[in-house]
Amino acid sequence: MLAAVIYINLKTITITIDGNSTQIKTFKTTVQAALKEQNIQVGPKDKIEPNLNSKISNNSTINIIRAVNVLLSVDDKELNVLTSDENVASVLKAEGIVLREQDKISPSIDTKLSEGLKIKVTRVDTKTFTESQSISFKTIIKNDNNLANTVRKTTQEGQNGEKQIITDVTYENGKEVSRKVVSENIVKNPVDKIVVVGTLPVLPINRGGDPIPYTKVFKARATAYSPTGGATSAYTASGRKAVRNPDGYSTIAVDPSVIPYGTKLFVQGYGFAIAADTGSAIKGNTIDVFFDTKAEALRWAVKYVNVYVLK
Numbered sequence: 001m002l003a004a005v006i007y008i009n010l011k012t013i014t015i016t017i018d019g020n021s022t023q024i025k026t027f028k029t030t031v032q033a034a035l036k037e038q039n040i041q042v043g044p045k046d047k048i049e050p051n052l053n054s055k056i057s058n059n060s061t062i063n064i065i066r067a068v069n070v071l072l073s074v075d076d077k078e079l080n081v082l083t084s085d086e087n088v089a090s091v092l093k094a095e096g097i098v099l100r101e102q103d104k105i106s107p108s109i110d111t112k113l114s115e116g117l118k119i120k121v122t123r124v125d126t127k128t129f130t131e132s133q134s135i136s137f138k139t140i141i142k143n144d145n146n147l148a149n150t151v152r153k154t155t156q157e158g159q160n161g162e163k164q165i166i167t168d169v170t171y172e173n174g175k176e177v178s179r180k181v182v183s184e185n186i187v188k189n190p191v192d193k194i195v196v197v198g199t200l201p202v203l204p205i206n207r208g209g210d211p212i213p214y215t216k217v218f219k220a221r222a223t224a225y226s227p228t229g230g231a232t233s234a235y236t237a238s239g240r241k242a243v244r245n246p247d248g249y250s251t252i253a254v255d256p257s258v259i260p261y262g263t264k265l266f267v268q269g270y271g272f273a274i275a276a277d278t279g280s281a282i283k284g285n286t287i288d289v290f291f292d293t294k295a296e297a298l299r300w301a302v303k304y305v306n307v308y309v310l311k
Helices: 003-010 031-037 088-094 296-298
Strands: 011-017 020-026 047-049 061-065 068-076 077-083 104-106 120-124 123-133 139-148 152-156 161-172 173-186 193-200 202-207 210-225 252-254 264-267 271-277 286-290 303-310
Touching: 011 031, 020 031, 047 120, 061 286, 077 088, 088 120, 120 252, 193 210, 210 264, 210 296, 271 286
Parallel strands: 011 061, 068 120, 139 193, 210 286, 252 271
Antiparallel strands: 011 020, 047 061, 068 077, 104 120, 123 161, 152 193, 161 173, 202 210, 210 303, 252 286, 264 271, 264 303
16 A cells, blocks of 8 residues: 555656756655655746746646856946846847947847857937038139120129038947038029130230220331322212321221221321221232421331231
């Protein structure tokens, strides 16, 4: 009868530690007693199921998960954590660490815990900045064929524009790692500066301090004439009186097919003149300049001079 009682009290149980299972036979009635009999110690952070005070029966299973040391780096702190949690996600939850949407975690949250595992939480923040930036105006040069090349004038002052730039800046653990321009909006368009520049060349002399522009210059054979037959005056082919006016415009003869009547000229060595006469010998780039006296005309004789067609 005693042998039967002993046999009934003998139990076969399974002890699983971190997934490794061992079957034992025991007469003990509690989890704690059975483990003590096998010299199996349970640390304060180890997980055990059922608990130490639970009764055991034949074919019972005792599951033990040993706590491991992991290094947790988060929020500028490094924590040594002894835990028997299953994976990274569960240890973060146990330590009250909340991951935000942009935060990074290494290794991934479903990684199983192991001794010495290093877990790093990187806090990621994105801030949006708005700044104004000046837009430089352009300077537009416009040529004016009616102005002397010494003339340069501003007809419209330039004004800088303004644009608004929105930038997202990303920080990891408080340090900037990237920035991205989200949008650029022009708040104020720039106004171009307009400068008008004359293109007409000017004479190497001036009258009254003002530059005198000309449209072209050519080399001409220049002869001279004066009143004939003892006359004190002469009349041109166009019917006007020939004059020699060093302070104004003197009369010269031209080929009208080359220089139309009424054209104002400047003759090198002679002065300002107006095309108002012609002659049978005046052909092509030939001119005949008028003097009041024969002596002046003889002194001129024949010259090759630059003739400037005035604007």
